[in-house]
Amino acid sequence: MRLSIPLLGVLILIMDMPRSTSAATPTPDERAKAFVAAHDASITPLDRAAQLAWWNANVSGKDADFETKEAAQNKLDEALADRTRFAELKALKSEKIGDPTLARTIDVLYLLYLEKQVDPTLLRKITAKANAIEKAFNNFRAKVGDKELSDSEVRKILKSSKNREERKAAWTASKLVGKVVEADLKELVKLRNEAARALGFKNFHAMQLSLNEQSTDDVIKLFDDLDELTREPFGVVKQEIDTKLSEGMALPHDMQPWDYHDPFFQETPAVFATDLDAPYAKADILKLCRDFYAGIGLPIDDVIARSDLYEKPGKSPHAFCIDIDRSGDVRVLANIVPNEYWMGTMLHELGHSVYSSKNIPASLPYPIRSEAHILTTEGVAMLFERFSKDADWLMAMGVSLPDPKAYDEAAAKARRNRLLIFSRWCQVMLRFEESLYEDPDRDLNTLWWDLVEKYQMVKRPANRNAPDFASKIHIVSAPAYYHNYMMGELFASQVHAAICRDVLGGVDPLKASYVKKPEVGAFMKSKVFGPGRSLSWNELTRHITGVELNPKAFAAEFQR
Numbered sequence: 254m255r256l257s258i259p260l261l262g263v264l265i266l267i268m269d270m271p272r273s274t275s276a277a278t279p280t281p282d283e284r285a286k287a288f289v290a291a292h293d294a295s296i297t298p299l300d301r302a303a304q305l306a307w308w309n310a311n312v313s314g315k316d317a318d319f320e321t322k323e324a325a326q327n328k329l330d331e332a333l334a335d336r337t338r339f340a341e342l343k344a345l346k347s348e349k350i351g352d353p354t355l356a357r358t359i360d361v362l363y364l365l366y367l368e369k370q371v372d373p374t375l376l377r378k379i380t381a382k383a384n385a386i387e388k389a390f391n392n393f394r395a396k397v398g399d400k401e402l403s404d405s406e407v408r409k410i411l412k413s414s415k416n417r418e419e420r421k422a423a424w425t426a427s428k429l430v431g432k433v434v435e436a437d438l439k440e441l442v443k444l445r446n447e448a449a450r451a452l453g454f455k456n457f458h459a460m461q462l463s464l465n466e467q468s469t470d471d472v473i474k475l476f477d478d479l480d481e482l483t484r485e486p487f488g489v490v491k492q493e494i495d496t497k498l499s500e501g502m503a504l505p506h507d508m509q510p511w512d513y514h515d516p517f518f519q520e521t522p523a524v525f526a527t528d529l530d531a532p533y534a535k536a537d538i539l540k541l542c543r544d545f546y547a548g549i550g551l552p553i554d555d556v557i558a559r560s561d562l563y564e565k566p567g568k569s570p571h572a573f574c575i576d577i578d579r580s581g582d583v584r585v586l587a588n589i590v591p592n593e594y595w596m597g598t599m600l601h602e603l604g605h606s607v608y609s610s611k612n613i614p615a616s617l618p619y620p621i622r623s624e625a626h627i628l629t630t631e632g633v634a635m636l637f638e639r640f641s642k643d644a645d646w647l648m649a650m651g652v653s654l655p656d657p658k659a660y661d662e663a664a665a666k667a668r669r670n671r672l673l674i675f676s677r678w679c680q681v682m683l684r685f686e687e688s689l690y691e692d693p694d695r696d697l698n699t700l701w702w703d704l705v706e707k708y709q710m711v712k713r714p715a716n717r718n719a720p721d722f723a724s725k726i727h728i729v730s731a732p733a734y735y736h737n738y739m740m741g742e743l744f745a746s747q748v749h750a751a752i753c754r755d756v757l758g759g760v761d762p763l764k765a766s767y768v769k770k771p772e773v774g775a776f777m778k779s780k781v782f783g784p785g786r787s788l789s790w791n792e793l794t795r796h797i798t799g800v801e802l803n804p805k806a807f808a809a810e811f812q813r
Contacts, residue, residue, distance in 0.1 A: 281351075304578070326380045408515055647660075685701060
């Protein structure tokens with residue numbers, strides 16, 4: 254395998270040192286430092302190039318940008334696949350490194366390189382296939398009659414139309430992307446499994462959890478506990494929502510998937526007397542975000558200046574935050590519409606941005622100058638997102654509410670319902686993906702709806718046999734990831750409880766406000782962001798809250 258010159262020089266130097274003289278033999282710490290330095294010199298520029306190419310492709314949707322994205326990822330993968338580098342990492346991992354930060358850096362690098370220790374041709378096939386599917390998602394628009402609908406327009410129809418046939422047509426059209434990508438997705442799953450098995454894992458799903466320092470058994474047990482915790486209260490909420498939806502549209506109680514207010518029933522339908530979108534109709538969402546984050550000592554003006562925030566042809570219809578270089582170049586892609594959904598989304602994505610190289614110390618080595626885990630960055634984003642449905646937050650931010658009490662009651666119920674609804678949706682995603690990678694040739698259409706019926710209590714449409722699972726982009730672009738959203742919710746609740754206890758003087762978590770409280774930002778910087786990835790996700794949770802991740806604080810938010 255071809256080595257980059259900087260790393261090759263370091264390794265030759267190490268191998269040429271006289272082994273017979275103990276004083277001249279480099280210590281494990283010295284070898285580890287040399288490896289990290291060589292990694293930074295050779296891999297970091299490739300990583301930055303791949304991140305930037307990923308950004309450009311999702312902003313433009315252009316063929317040339319997607320080709321550049323694929324080529325950049327291939328270069329990075331090729332470098333990480335180098336067998337000589339991995340052999341040195343494996344040796345270092347088995348030795349005792351005295352510096353705990355350095356030892357942690359080697360552990361993180363080992364996991365990073367391990368994933369790429371497969372045939373480079375196979376890696377390129379995986380990248381090409383995933384790239385092609387992602388491009389198809391970006392360019393897909395639901396079509397009803399002669400009109401093409403953006404993702405936001407589909408959601409608007411599902412949320413506001415009283416015409417059931419119009420709702421059904423929009424929902425059905427949005428699912429057609431599944432048919433477009435189904436064959437490629439199944440092939441991608443098999444390629445990913447092939448790579449995982451070459452590394453000794455049962456399948457790709459099991460590998461991804463392991464690489465993210467999780468175990469399938471532990472995650473499934475946690476979700477089984479959540480199932481028990483949420484099944485009964487969710488059933489009550491679901492019945493209330495169904496009743497209100499059917500009354501609002503004069504429907505019988507045979508609710509169909511298009512009768513809810515988003516394509517997957519992962520969000521709270523707007524069924525209560527107060528319109529949660531109304532305060533945002535004339536609000537400046539970006540200004541609210543700027544003022545809020547500045548008020549807690551976490552300004553985001555530089556992030557907004559680099560971001561791409563409104564709809565345009567070819568652009569990804571979704572939202573994400575990306576840290577280009579772990580040196581402060583943090584950006585958000587969004588498609589802002591003035592409603593509560595996008596208020597929450599922007600608080601969420603900008604929450605990711607403040608938990609990034611903006612506020613993680615530059616003194617940490619590059620490999621651990623990042624969030625502790627995907628679930629911890631999702632948790633921080635979810636913690637801030639929750640304020641979009643908070644009447645006290647809106648009024649403190651200067652947004653006028655004609656009837657604050659009515660809004661507060663409706664928003665509190667919406668927040669509670671969102672937690673329950675989202676927890677059940679995450680059950681579907683986790684269990685579907687586990688089964689998908691276990692056997693991609695099984696009847697996935699039926700499996701999807703079996704899980705939807707069991708955990709979300711939504712009936713499958715009569716005689717429907719379509720790859721609706723494939724219309725969820727996360728299955729392509731963020732595989733074996735979705736369970737971390739739910740674990741992030743647990744983390745968010747636990748961190749919020751710690752802030753209320755340790756920063757806000759013991760205030761009730763359901764009544765706490767962060768507005769214009771820079772001490773909240775100071776706590777986040779020191780306790781949450783400061784360690785970067787020097788701690789594992791559960792170590793970080795203990796560091797912040799005193800205990801490991803658990804559902805107690807989460808449960809308290811919907812059991813009152």
